[in-house]
Amino acid sequence: MPAVAYFKSLPLDDDESLVDVELPVPEPGPHDLLVRVEAVAVNPVDYKVRQGDDPGGRPKVLGWDAAGTVVAIGDQVGRFTVGDEVYYAGAIDGPGANMRYHVVDENIVGRKPSTLSFGEAAALPLTSLTAWEGLFERLGLAEGAQQSGTLLVTAAAGGVGAMVAQLAKNLTAMTVIGTASRPQSIEYARRMGVTHVVDHHRPLAQQVVQFAPGGLDHVFSTAGTDRNLRAYAEMLKPFGHLVAIDDFGPVEIGLLKPKSISFHWELMFTRSLHRTADMAQQHHILTRVAALVDQGVIMTTATEDLGTINAAHLREAHRIMEAGSAIGKITLTGF
Known part of the structure; x- marks a missing residue:
């Protein structure tokens, strides 16, 4: 499957700072969803990890904001089924969502607001x-x-x-x-x-x-x-x-x-990092946020979509984030 990764911490003016790669499709665990990623958003955590966590030559995938469609579920999943449209931020101690198929624990996932596109929804979770x-x-x-x-x-x-x-x-x-x-x-x-x-x-x-x-x-x-x-x-x-x-x-x-x-x-990754007993609270928060969006109470913060999910577009997104000039959220849609 297509993905965007980095192998070494490099400045953005180096074309190898983020590269297009092909990776195996991951297998969902008992409580996991396998999601076909349709859109992602970029956050400061993306460039901070890229700058500070050198993977030593192994491909590391960033991206902790995503929206997509569930294509497979683990045998103990109880909240979702195949075909559900979802959005989530994921877990910082696992691979990010800048890949075509991504695995995520159902407890930190919500159903996508029905009134939003995948790109508009991807801007919201984190x-x-x-x-x-x-x-x-x-x-x-x-x-x-x-x-x-x-x-x-x-x-x-x-x-x-x-x-x-x-x-x-x-x-x-x-x-x-x-x-x-x-x-x-x-x-x-x-x-x-x-x-x-x-x-x-x-x-x-x-x-x-x-x-x-x-x-x-x-x-x-x-x-x-x-x-x-x-x-x-x-x-x-x-x-x-x-x-x-x-x-x-x-x-x-x-x-x-x-x-x-x-x-x-406040670190929204604390629950997933430590597998806290109330980890599913993030599912409930995302469910509530989706309802507020669909009721017209709050709106998406997506302001700019840079195009398809590839290394060149993600390098540009990182460049904007590093400059501190972003208003709202930057998204990328499709592969």
């Missing part, structure tokens, strides 16, 4: 799971009008930021403040549900105080947590909550102690 877990499980928000307060989300026009904004805006009564700087990213963030926009290239606290004079209740930090930690400590109310998803080195976490601010990590 960011929806990250946003949902971050908001409702880490920050402890509750759905409904009783959940009021003020939430700051950084990089609000990015894949995760846009989903955070949509979920908070449409499922709670939170006031959403988002960071963005370019005119097109500001417009997109507002369309996703951000009420007030601040510029992440300028001091945050001086801007946020205009919209949250009493302080923030929650911060969802998708980027820049290390450089913004002092500002978060200043802006958050006593007993506030901060959740981060980005990667960074040592930080002065003691800045949060005077206000008893809680710090949370």
Whole structure:
């Protein structure tokens, strides 16, 4: 089957950084689905793995966002059947979905929103799971009008930021403040549900105080947590909550102690990495997200499709992601 892989960690200007290959079709295990992949989306995790995990000459396939059709199932699968259209983010400790046929555990898969194309659906799983877990499980928000307060989300026009904004805006009564700087990213963030926009290239606290004079209740930090930690400590109310998803080195976490601010990590791969007892929660989240999409409550964050799934198009997608200039999600459709 066709796939896109890399054999050595290389810069993108090297044609060998991502290459077209032929691989055997995988066999599903007892709880697995074999999915014919119709579309994938690209996330920062793709280029971070490519840069930092050298496979030593063996083909490694990236891609942790996919939509496709179930073509075979394991003998203990109970949630899906052959022919189901599905979407999922997969597991970081297994092969990615940049291949024609991909195996994935049924517990982390949802049925594709019926109103979306495969490409539109592929944009949603990783960011929806990250946003949902971050908001409702880490920050402890509750759905409904009783959940009021003020939430700051950084990089609000990015894949995760846009989903955070949509979920908070449409499922709670939170006031959403988002960071963005370019005119097109500001417009997109507002369309996703951000009420007030601040510029992440300028001091945050001086801007946020205009919209949250009493302080923030929650911060969802998708980027820049290390450089913004002092500002978060200043802006958050006593007993506030901060959740981060980005990667960074040592930080002065003691800045949060005077206000008893809680710090949370969010990694949507935790459940699949550790085979947690509640791993199927991701199936339920994706099921709920699909229903919200089909009801018109939230929308796909797919903004640009680069064409078929091949090495050249994926190198271009990685190039855009590495530059940090993407708005919404980049997808690729078909082989």
